Amino acid sequence: MMFLASDNGGPAAPEILAAVQRANEGHSPAYGADALMAEVTRLVREIFEAPEAEVRLVATGTAANALALGTLTEPWQTVFCHREAHVQEDECGAPEFYTAGAKLTLIGGEHARIDPDALARAISETGAKGVHGVQRGPVSLTQATELGAVYSPAELARITALARAAGLPVHMDGARFANALVSLGTTPAEATWRAGVDVLCLGGTKNGLLGAEAVIFFDPAHVADFDFRRKRGGHLFSKHRYLSAQFAAYLTDGLWLELATRANRAAARLAAGLAGIEGASILHPVEANMVFAALPRRIHRRLRAAGAEYYLWPFEQSLDGDPEAPLTMRLVTDWSMPDEVIDRFLEIAADA
Numbered sequence: 001m002m003f004l005a006s007d008n009g010g011p012a013a014p015e016i017l018a019a020v021q022r023a024n025e026g027h028s029p030a031y032g033a034d035a036l037m038a039e040v041t042r043l044v045r046e047i048f049e050a051p052e053a054e055v056r057l058v059a060t061g062t063a064a065n066a067l068a069l070g071t072l073t074e075p076w077q078t079v080f081c082h083r084e085a086h087v088q089e090d091e092c093g094a095p096e097f098y099t100a101g102a103k104l105t106l107i108g109g110e111h112a113r114i115d116p117d118a119l120a121r122a123i124s125e126t127g128a129k130g131v132h133g134v135q136r137g138p139v140s141l142t143q144a145t146e147l148g149a150v151y152s153p154a155e156l157a158r159i160t161a162l163a164r165a166a167g168l169p170v171h172m173d174g175a176r177f178a179n180a181l182v183s184l185g186t187t188p189a190e191a192t193w194r195a196g197v198d199v200l201c202l203g204g205t206k207n208g209l210l211g212a213e214a215v216i217f218f219d220p221a222h223v224a225d226f227d228f229r230r231k232r233g234g235h236l237f238s239k240h241r242y243l244s245a246q247f248a249a250y251l252t253d254g255l256w257l258e259l260a261t262r263a264n265r266a267a268a269r270l271a272a273g274l275a276g277i278e279g280a281s282i283l284h285p286v287e288a289n290m291v292f293a294a295l296p297r298r299i300h301r302r303l304r305a306a307g308a309e310y311y312l313w314p315f316e317q318s319l320d321g322d323p324e325a326p327l328t329m330r331l332v333t334d335w336s337m338p339d340e341v342i343d344r345f346l347e348i349a350a351d352a
Helices: 014-023 035-047 061-072 094-098 116-125 153-165 177-184 220-232 241-275 297-305 339-351
Strands: 054-058 077-082 103-107 135-142 170-174 199-202 213-217 290-296 326-332
Touching (some): 035 241, 054 061, 061 094, 061 199, 061 220, 094 103, 170 177, 177 241, 241 290, 241 326
Parallel strands (some): 135 170
Antiparallel strands (some): 199 213
8 A cells, every 4th residue: 555645544663552562461540640651751851851841641632732722822812823833724723722712823934834024023913902902822833844844943943032032932733743853863952942942742643653642841830730621621541551651662762763764764765756757846845754746637647546545735636637737745654654665656656
């Protein structure tokens, strides 16, 4: 199968399955009081060089982002995010729901990276009407972005400096943070709290876990509020050890970075091959594990007929019509993607 639709569709890593199986032996305290959760916290503090960081686990990225933003945002505030951020495009209003109705202020910028000048204008224009208008709230960044680009530490620092100057916290949606980190070649600390990030939603589900996401508070002052929101929102697992087991294995011996490295390597191979095909073009920087490209419609037809699964991006494009007209696509690789699948995909595209 040539499955390039989403890294959500990939299998769990064998190390994760083995860890869950070990956690299934015997009994354990519930609701996050398990010994494995203590190990997750220890690992996060060590890896991120943040001895006071607090960690909470949930099962989905939407829960992580929405509960974290709910913790940082008052209902009369707005969250500043990119117009193509996941919290805007793909979470069915969950951030607005868990913030009790806060708005999202959408910011432009190339490759789904927030443009600092546009953010500065939006911050300066928000709140001027006093009680008649929404007030400034947190800045939310997506790392890697929804278009496959990565913020460098310097780019992060510029944006977080704007937030700091306005007294605003910074949230990072890190569903693909591991992919961004190995692309940058920097440390977890330099890519988060040292660059001004207050809360990181560290993804695992897209990178080899069964289903677990970590919300990391570099400022522990917000944790108590998050705990109540997580419970009230129905996202506190009773058999929490199965989430803990996944994350403890994920962070041990650099597994999370190894899995992300494999996914990124597959995307780079795919992008390099597509760039050499007549009529193809790469639309955004390939800095993580996503490739956005344009191909003539006839090539898409051949790929689909051969069983390739991927999204036309945007969705509303049709395979019917002029065979030479370009259609744009999103291809996503995961840790398990073999070279043979990439090469077969490229061979079909080239032959078409």
